[in-house]
Amino acid sequence: MHEKLTKSFSINGKSKSTLNNYSRCLAHLALHYNKSPEHLDKEAIDDYLFHCKNQHNTPSDSFFKHTIYGLRAIYKLLGMDGHKVQLPEIKRQNDLPVVMSLEEVKRLINAPKYLKHRLMIATLYGCGLRSYELCALKLSDVDFDRNTVFVKKQKGKQDRFVPLSKHLARGLQKYIRTEKPVIYLFNSQVTDNGKPLPITVRAIQWVIKENRSKIGTSKKITAHILRHSYATHLLESGLNLLALKDLLGHARIETTLIYLHVSNSGSSKKYSPLDLIYNT
Template sequence: MLKSKRKTPFDIFFKHTVYGLRYLYRIFDRTESRVILPSIERQKALPVVLSQQEVRLLLKTPKLLKHRLMMALLYGWGLRNYELCNLKLVHLDLERAQPHIQQGKGRKDRYVPVCDLLIRGVKTYLQAEKPVEYLFNGQADKEGGFTGISTRGVQWVMRQARQHSGIKKQITAHTLRHSYATHLLEMGTDIITLKDLLGHGHIETTLIYLHVARVSRALPFSPLEKLYPQ
């Protein structure tokens, strides 16, 4: 009602009103089952995507093989940050070139294809670093057991690579996943196959990449280009 009654409702005004009401109900111990508050829709911003040249630049920036491989897997397998952190040696299956990504978002398992270049990189890393249990080991737990690298550790690697590469775009680990999806579309992968590779539960989630990929359509242009041809 608040948004519908106002002629020009600002989302920020609506958001703070809902937050204030929720806080008020908690103070007076009134559960939301008695007074239902509307949900706040997230803004559907398009993802940041790197060009293929920017991906190549980013991947060669880190000095450590471990850090280069981490980013190569985020991009080459389209992994989420926590999926990379949870990746264990038993999941790799390098002989069949079909890594098993377990318990992704929505508890969905999936297999992803892998190229020979990544297989060689993983094997070189395994021989040099000799990780135990997890592909990328983090700090030991209180009982001395092995754990995977933390998501914060992965983001630190991404920040360092961005700073040293000179790329100005805002880059996170998920940017490489966005770039993976967009580049596959541009290379001819159909949207249904891409949905399965990304482990999406709903096709609507995958469709957003159609807005950023340059596939089978004329590139947008300004009408001024037609008024004043070069």
């Protein structure tokens, strides 16, 4: 089953992180009953979903959602769309997004002890990257002559170029001279055969979590909130939605509208909001 799901995700351009989330949740379900999920009846599925919602050690909406989405994926893959087990609908959260102020972003960037960690946060925000996009970023993707960063298409998104802040460029050049990363802009370790590995999403989460308590805010800052703050700060300073759509790598303008809940106005000139913080 896992092999079929892996092939399907690869063919359809879906992300490895989504595959891992679905596979992990489906594996929990299979271990719970010692039976492959597609062979379970409605009562068994309902009992397990109740267990997920109420008995999980750390109740997690994402775990519950990934279990349902994973079941839908295997039902579709096996031609079981008309399966007698009816899965519950997942309601979208309509909570207002958390946005950091420019001063909070600046304090977070300056909080880490190590230059590498400061630049990881600055690159996430200054280029509006998703966590996995920062992980995949290679040295060759950064063009210091044109002050651009090339973000490769992943998860069905669009290839795009984003502006590289002059302030961030200076920091990255210093980091590259001193740390001498290989292949990836931010390496984690080197394997026994000498192959460099990129940082992981978990490592990014750790860096942010370790430093957000230092900046005097109650906001639960994540990489996603940095990206959302990037988008919001650009809109507030005059960038229009069509230009922002390209910077975020959205395929459809509707995604940008839903993501930001802000009106379309301003200039079409693209730039990095990191320069607003450091006024360069």
